[in-house]
Amino acid sequence: MTQLLTPGDGPGPPTGAEAAGSPLQTVAPGDVFAALDTSPRGLGAADAVTRRDRYGPNELPRAGRRGVWRQLAAQFTDLFAIVLLVASAITFLAYVLQQPPDAGTFRLAVAILAVVVLNASIGFAQEYSAERTAQSLQAMVPHTCRVLRDGERREVPARELVxxxxxxxxxxxxxxxxxRLVEAHEVSVNNAALTGESDAVGRTGDAEAAGPLLEARNCVFMGTDVVAGTAKAVVFATGPATEFGRIFRLASAAPGQKTPLQLQVASMARRVAGVALAIGAALFAVRVPTGQPFVETFVFALGVMVALVPEGLPATLSVSLAIGVRRMARRHALVKKLLAVEALGSTTVVCTDKTGTLTQAEMTVTQVWAGGASHPVSGVGYAPVGEVTDPLAVRELLRAAALCSNARLVPPLAADQSGSRAGHRSWRVLGDTTEGALLVAAEKAGIDPAAEEDAAPRVAENPFDSVRKMMSTVHRSRDSGTYHAYVKGAPQELLARCTGIDWKGERRALTDELRAEVVAANDELASQGLRVLAAAWRPVSGSDVTQDEAESGLTLLGLLGMLDPPRPEVSAAVDACRQAGIRIVMVTGDHPLTAEAVARRVDIVRQAAPTVVTGASLDSMDDDALDGLLAGPAELLLCRVSPEHKMRVVTAFQRRGEVVAVTGDGANDAPALKHADIGVAMGASGTDVAREAAVMVLLDDSFASIATAVRLGRSVYQNIRKFLIYLFSHNIAELVPILAATFVGFPLVPITAVQILAIDLGSDVLPALALGAEPPEPDVMDRPPRSRRERLFSAGVMGRILFLGGIQALGVCVVFFWHIHAAGIPYSRFTEDDAVYREAITMVQAGIVVSQFFNALAVRTERQSVFRIGLLSNPWLLAAGCFGLGLMAAISYLPALQAVFHTAPLAAADWAVLAGFGALLLAAEETRKWWLRSHRPGARKGAGR
Known part of the structure; x- marks a missing residue:
């Protein structure tokens, strides 16, 4: 711990909890005020202002976000963008050097620049929209709090605490x-947001021995909730200096991880750019010695380079990922970074929290035992929806439990109107969550706790304490004027104070046989992982009855078993992840027995003896031992872990080559969420720190959305491969005619760079986007996760690119040279303005567009016939293809576009020839698929798999 700053020290917030050289938790309550330079009357108004100026506001700093202009500028740092920017600048320079200047060179430079601007605009719009949608309010810190100022209780904004x-x-x-607490009256605090434990923890104002600050029972921390009791406490740390702030800083310091797709696209960009530059340079070196003008030859080589660079790929990739984002948003999963969509598809390990992720974080009574019979209770959470089996048989038990409670149920509308926690749209509990569960069970049995309290108002109370492990209240009946004591507590303690038992509506003496039956019922409920409470009652003489009298000679009413229930959809999601080859490891701050019970309910654990490791055991392991642990049994539970432990586990998994997704909702999860490949935070119950650190937020807090997201992520990767085959195959068709013309001595290019850009952006982007919107294949979750080392351009993908691209290249070369030779003019006499030449290059451009229409249909599947899935099953693809054909027709026939692209009108026979080549491509691909299905039935499915 570090020294607490007190007035008179240097400026800045306090950074610890020591006073006069001693840990603050060891100081006696009466000495805390002097240690923190305050008094029991609180601070004066002037002193509070001075300290606020010195320490700053009591709020966590907002995570630094790049400005709009910086986000836009970052879009121009993509390698493809850099290559095209350099190409555009060189083309402008060539235009200036040409004598006389060639308008075509100028148009090429402008077109390349326009491509870069368009790609950057699309990418920026998608990412900016996702970030704006993902911004959330800082809801973990309440807006106001009650303080003593000059001895008076006041309500002040929480940010003004000092x-x-x-x-x-x-x-x-x-x-x-x-x-630091200085007074505590039966106080319990829920530390789930900070430690991951959902159970309420008792607090005291007494001094304690030195030890870890988070374990000090006389301290409470930012972001936690008081569930029972009243207290006075003195603030010793605010804002970033709090334990909550420490975790926030830890999360902020964790470096972001690049997704597998980011790494592969970056590698692909480097290779494609290198190949494009090399081929362009080689052609320039070949043509210059032949006597071609230097500048024109350079522009020619530049056109070849542009032909190889997939200009539309960045825009296509961004928008296709955005389609995945929108699909996930419809499934209540908000993705903040586009590339995270694909990374989900390669996830191999999910490290999941328990509270709020696998469970509801809401205690629920599920079993009531009374009179020798068990009565199941349906419904989960705090919403009083469900029913108790045979409610009349347990009415008195549930009535007593409700009367002997201090909690209060708050309906959704009241929660919103109160303003204390804006944004809560569900039932919640004010007070102890266990007592809240009792109230909900009572309402399910048709009991109105408020009406019962009105009919029998409380006149005395003996609060719960950890020694006797029970609580009792005394009530006076308005009708009869009689007094009754109601008691609830630990079954073992309460049973020892009972002399009778309510057995099916009548009181019986608690014999040894009946006592043994109660013990057996308690053991049965406990073996199911339930927390068990007992309730009893007795008549008393008046309101001044002593605690011993109120809690002795009792009549046992029965037992209540409750749990923090698993989310109902989790088991199916776990099965789906297991089927997909994804390992699920529970990483929680909770008790091992509780964690194992929940893990069994959701099928994470199926074996009789799973491996359970605590945080203390992790501390004793070196990296080699930890690697051995993670490489061992599949069913692994890590319990009682700290944020540092979670980060270490994630790093160890990544060191083994795993792609790790981490789920969580508390601030204690934030460092691991940020350090993971995929951080998944809960949107409704999660903390702002967790949501800020994650790249995906589950708006409905449903773990099942993770399985859905993995399915969509895998589909996104498959679709990316489909449109990569589609895009790169026509690059071959653009390059081969240029190379052929060079080596046969034709002085002009078969297709110009401006025509190539028109194909890449005008005719290719929309079909590629439609391919990116293909629905997931039925067996996508039956395949193992993709290896982090698997290349985007695998041998299978490259084979299909060469196969389809080769057919297209052959077709356009045939139509070009057939058209040139049919004119009967020597090569040397062709000029750029020659009508035959313009018709020939128009044939090449139209041939590529037409063949790509058929190519788009061909690449929709790897093995299955496109006719089997239906040519009309993706109407967006057909519409995009028709748009490309229409644009090509406009370039061919409209005079204004003819002037820009140097094209000429095509005859109907020309279109028929081109359509024939396109149909040949589809037939060849369908033949390949038929051969694959017939001769390799056991081959792995999926492009390149």
Whole structure:
């Protein structure tokens, strides 16, 4: 721990919890005020202002976001963008050097620049929109809190709290800063957001021995909730200096990880750019010695380079990923970074939290035992929806439990109107979550707790304490004027104070046989992983009855078993992930027995004895031992872990080559969420720190959305491969005619760079996007995860590119040279303005566009016939192809576009020839698929797999 700054020290927020050289938790309650330079009356108004100026506001710093202009500028740092920017600049320079200047060179330079701007605009629009959608309010810190200022209780904005403030806490309050308790009356705190444990933890104002600050029972921390009792506490740390702030800084320092697709696209860009530059340079070196003009030859080589660079790929990739983002958003999964969509498809390990991720984070009564019979209770969570089997038989038990409770159920509308926690659209509990579960069970049995309290108002209370492990209340009946004590607590303790038992509506003496039956029922409920409470009652003489009298000679009413229920959809999601070859490891701050019970309910654990490792055991392991642990049994539970442990586990998995997704909702999960390949935060129940660190937010907090996201992510990767085959195959058709013309001595290019850009952006992007919107294949979740080392351009993908591209190249070369030779003019007499030459290059451009229409249909499947899935099953693809054909017709027939592209009108016979070559391509691909199905039935499915 570090020294707490007090007034008089240097500026800056406090960074620890020591006072006068001693840990603050060891200081006696009466000495805390002096240690923090305050008083029981709190700070004065002037002193509070001075400290606020010194320490700053009590809020966590917003994560730094790049400005709009920086985000836009980042779009121009893509390697393809850099190559094209350089090409555009060189082309402008060539235009200036030409004598006389060639308008075609100028148009080429402008076209290349326009391509870069268009790609950057699309990419920026998609990412900016996703980030804007993902921004959330800082809801973990409440807006106001109660403090003592000059001895008076006041409500002040939480951001104005300063060290030395005396705060007043009650059940239902959220803690606004790190505080040392000086008074505590039966206080319990839910630390789930900070430690991952959903159970309420008792707190005291007494001094304690030195130890870890988070384990100090006389301290409460920012971001946690008071679930029971009242207290006074003195603030010792605010904002970034709190434990919550420490985790926030840890998460901020964790470096972001590049996704597999980012790495592969970057590698592909480097290789394609290198090949394009090499071929362009080689052609320039070949043509210059032949006497061709230097500048024109350079522009020719530049055109070849442009032909090889897939100009439309960045835009296509961004928009295709955005389609995946929108699909996931419809499934309640918000993806903040486009590339994370694909990375989900390669996930091999999911490290999942328990509370709020696999479970509801809402205690629920599921079994009621009374009179020798068990009564199941349906429904989960705090919404009083469900029913109790045979409610009349357990009415008195549930009525007593509800009366002996201090919690309060708050409906959704009341929660929103109160303003205390804006954005809560579900039932919630003010007070102890266990008592809240009892109230919900009572309402399911048709009991109105408020009406029962009105009919029998409370006149005395003996609060729960950890020694006797029970609580009792005394009530006076308005009708009869009689007094009754109701008691609830641990079954073993309560049973020892009972002399009778309510057995099917009548009181019986609690014999040894009946006592043994109660013990057996308790053991049965406990073996199911349930937390068990017992409830009892007795008549008393009046409101001044002593605690011993109220809690002795009791009549046992029955037992109540409750749990933090798993989400109902989790088991199916776990099975889907297991079927997809994804390993699920529970990483939680909770108790091992609780974690194992939940893991069994959701099928994460199926074996009799899974491997359970605690954080303390992880501390004793070196990296080699940890690697051995993670490489061992599939069913692994990591319990009682800290944020540092989670980060270490994620790093160890990544060191083994795994693609790791981490789920969580608490601030304690944030470092691991950011460090993982895919951080998945809960949107409804999660903290802002967790949502900020994650790249994906589950808006409905449903773990099942992870399985859906993996399915969509795998589909995105498959679709990316489809449109890569589609895009790169026609690059071959653009390059081969140029190379052929060079080597046969034809002085002009068969297709110009401006025509190539028109194909790449005008005729290819929309069909590629339609391919990116193909639905997932039925067996996509039956395949193992893709290896991190698997290349985007595998041998299978390259084979299809060469096969389809070769057919297209052959077709356009035939139509070009056939048209040139049919004119009967020597090569040397052709000029750019020659009508035959313009018709020939128009044939080449139209031939590529037509063949790509058929190519788009061909690449939709790897093995299955496109006729089997239906030519009309993707109407967007047909519409995009027709748009490309229409654009090509406009370039061929409209005079304005003829002037730009140097094209000429084509005859109907020309279109028929081109359509014949396109049909030949589709027939060849269908033949290949038929051969693959017939001769390699066991081959792995999927492009390049």
């Amino acid at each position: 060290p030395g403030d005396v705060v007043v806490l009650e059940a239902g309050d959220a803690v606004s800063a790190d505080c």
